[in-house]
Amino acid sequence: xxxxxxxxxxxxxxxCWRWRNERCVSRVDVIECTDDxxxxxxxxIDNCRWHIVHNSGYGNALNFGLTLAGKETVTDFDYILIxxxxxxxxxxxxxxxxxHEVPMLKVNEAGRERNPFLTYxxxxxLWTMRPFLLLNRPGLVTAHIAIIKLLGLVPSRPWSxxxxxxxxxxxxxxxxxRPFNRASMLYCEELFYGAALGRAGIRLVPSEMVVExxxxxxxxxxxxxxxxxxxEFWKRSAAEFLGR
Numbered sequence: 001x002x003x004x005x006x007x008x009x010x011x012x013x014x015x016c017w018r019w020r021n022e023r024c025v026s027r028v029d030v031i032e033c034t035d036d037x038x039x040x041x042x043x044x045i046d047n048c049r050w051h052i053v054h055n056s057g058y059g060n061a062l063n064f065g066l067t068l069a070g071k072e073t074v075t076d077f078d079y080i081l082i083x084x085x086x087x088x089x090x091x092x093x094x095x096x097x098x099x100h101e102v103p104m105l106k107v108n109e110a111g112r113e114r115n116p117f118l119t120y121x122x123x124x125x126l127w128t129m130r131p132f133l134l135l136n137r138p139g140l141v142t143a144h145i146a147i148i149k150l151l152g153l154v155p156s157r158p159w160s161x162x163x164x165x166x167x168x169x170x171x172x173x174x175x176x177x178r179p180f181n182r183a184s185m186l187y188c189e190e191l192f193y194g195a196a197l198g199r200a201g202i203r204l205v206p207s208e209m210v211v212e213x214x215x216x217x218x219x220x221x222x223x224x225x226x227x228x229x230x231x232e233f234w235k236r237s238a239a240e241f242l243g244r
Contacts, residue, residue, distance in 0.1 A: 001025050002065040003085035004058060006033045011214075015085040016048035022089050026077060029068065030085065031061045059180035059189055059237075062166070070173055079103065080173065083165035086214040095207035099171045102197065103207035107162045109215050116158035116204065117190045122151045123159040126191065129238045138231035158204040160194030163187075164213040175200035181240050187230075188237035195244070 001019045005012040012030050019028045028048040033056045051068065053061050062082055069080050078094065079102075087107075095103040107114040125147065132144045161167070166189075179196035180189050197204065 001028045002031065002069065002080065002082040003028070003087070004031045004033065004061040004065065004083065005085045006058075008085060012085045015088070018088045020047050022092055024092050024094070025089075029065065031065050033057075033061050057181070057183075057185040058163075059184065059192065060182050062180045062189065063178035063182060066168065066173065067178065069168075077170070080168040081105075081165060082168065083163070084213070086216075087165045088212050088214075090210040090212050091208065092210075093208035095205075095209060097169065097205060099169075100202055101205045102169050102172050102202055103167050103209060104158055104161050104204040105165055105167060105207060106210040107164055107213050108210065109162075109164075109213040114162040114164070114213065116160070117162040118148070118158075118160040118194060119152060119154075119156035120159045121154055121156035122148050123194055125151055127242075130242060133235060133239055133242070136235070138228055141231060141234065158206075160190040160197070161204060162213070163189040163193075164215070165211055166193055167209075169202075172197070172200055172202050175202070181237050183240055184233060184236035186233040186237065188234070188241050191238075191241045192244075195241075 003012065003015045003019075005015075009032075012032065016028050016030065019025050030048055030050045031053055032050055033053050051064070053064055056064070065082050066080070069082075090108065097103055104115055128144050128147055132140050176196040176199065180192045
């Protein structure tokens with residue numbers, strides 16, 4: 001289990017405590033994104049291993065965590081879960097998958113199921129981001145979102161999961177190298193994950209693993225109530241995805 005924290009040490013400690021109490025979780029790591037270059041990297045705190053990443057975005061911190069996992073000599077894990085520290089376990093029922101599958105968690109957020117975040121049909125229309133990026137008007141992003149949400153009403157297989165928590169099998173971890181957006185602060189991580197699954201020939205399958213996402217805790221203060229700032233972060237990530 002790997003969690004990414006951004007100026008939320010109290011939430012990160014609760015994350016460690018909650019996940020360490022799960023019998024099926026063998027190890028918990030926290031990637032602490034901070035403006036302070038000091039701190040103890042790789043130290044043991046609250047029975048978890050903490051790593052300091054200086055002033056890094058969410059996607060870059062996710063890549064850092066996956067790189068750490070890929071270097072481990074212990075390979076007797078079934079899955080690596082990686083995401084925000086404001087995600088807590090509810091039910092972690094084991095899910096059997098083959099080499100071409102990865103479990104899709106059930107993510108509950110304020111009583112609402114957030115997965116699948118995007119279906120295969122929706123993914124075929126992600127190009128609609130391009131004209132809104134060219135127009136460079138924050139208010140028009142809602143039009144793109146409306147198009148994607150409308151397509152989500154049509155039955156289609158899962159393409160990507162909610163960005164609060166991703167699941168990696170050993171096969172997927174071997175098949176992709178730092179799959180998330182590296183240059184931007186936030187957003188569109190789901191798109192990079194879905195693209196990585198597609199390149200690896202691996203599909204998402206529903207599972208009985210359930211987690212709760214609090215939402216707005218980890219990075220919410222950065223953009224809360226600031227539509228223009230949200231658009232700036234989204235625009236950089238979307239442009240990076242389209243230009244990959």
